[in-house]
Amino acid sequence: MLPRQRRRQTGPSTAEEIKGFIRDQGLGPGDPLPTEAELCEALGVSRSSVREAIRTLESLDIVTVRHGYGTYVGGLSLAPLVSGLIFRGSLNRDGTFRTLREVLQVRIALDLGVAEELVEAYRNTTNDELRALVEQMRERNRAGEFFTEQDGEFHRQLLRPLDNTLVRQLVGAFWEVHTTCVPMLRIPTSSDIEHTIEAHDHMLTALEAGDTEAYLAAVAQHYEPLQRSIEQALRDAGQQA
Structure with missing residues (x-):
């Protein structure tokens, strides 16, 4: 039996109390988590309050x-962040371009921030799975x-050696926003998109060689073609305004 707490007239919401639990x-x-009835008893609130908090x-x-089993602690992922950023960008076309530009800036900062750790992790290694993903990108x-699928898998696998779950989650979150916003904007595929593909190969080669500068x-x-496309789109939008 959970210890019952006396409900205060003012204080944290039921959702906050469940988070505290x-x-x-x-x-x-x-x-x-405890059953709905147990949470009601422990927190001194109604079933409707608990249900609203759980939602x-x-x-x-x-x-x-x-359903049929109960309530559990969730994945604590960055899915709400992804959803919020995508919605923010979808409010208007110009806003989406700006959101995408900012997302790319964050992705670049994250990639550069883990450079030294990745170089040390991959130095003098061979990574056939990552090479295969690059070849699949070329073929497609x-x-x-x-x-898109191969690109996402490449970046997920590339970061596996990092001893930093949050960085991996952030990179995945911003990758998802990036790949969702690009089709929304109908940005034409860059004529030099193959440079982006080859950049994956160059990143891996540099890491395996332990060459931070080359990485x-x-x-x-990797990011230059899309950055150029976004900047051109923003200039075009400004001229049309």
Whole structure:
């Protein structure tokens, strides 16, 4: 039985109290929460308050409801951040371009920020899976097909050696915003998109060689075509205003 707390006239919301319970109990993703009735008893609130709080927390990926099983601590992912940024960018076309430009700036900063750690992790290694993903990108591009899935998998695998879960989550989150916003804007594919593909190969080659300078140059090559397209689109939008 959970200890009952006397409900104060003013104080934290039910959602905040549930978050406090998760924190105080040291619970993590996948751990079960008490039943709805137990939470009502412990927090001194109504079932409707608990249900509303659970809906709020579920939207933030703090809890997840498995119907027929119960409520559990959620994945605590950055999904709400992704959703908010995409919505922010979708409010108007010019805003989407600006959001995408800012997202790219963050992606570049993250890639550069982990450069030294990645170089040390990949120095003198061979990475056939990553090479295969680059080749799949080439093949799909030659066939006139998108290679979004292969690009995402490349970046996910590339960051696996990092001992920093948050950085990996941030990179994944901003990659998702990036790849969602680009089709919304209908930015024409750059004529030198193959340079972006080859940049993946150059990034990996530089890391395996332990060459930080070459890796930084490859990162710049990776983003340059899309950055140029965005800047041109913003100039065009300004001329039409």
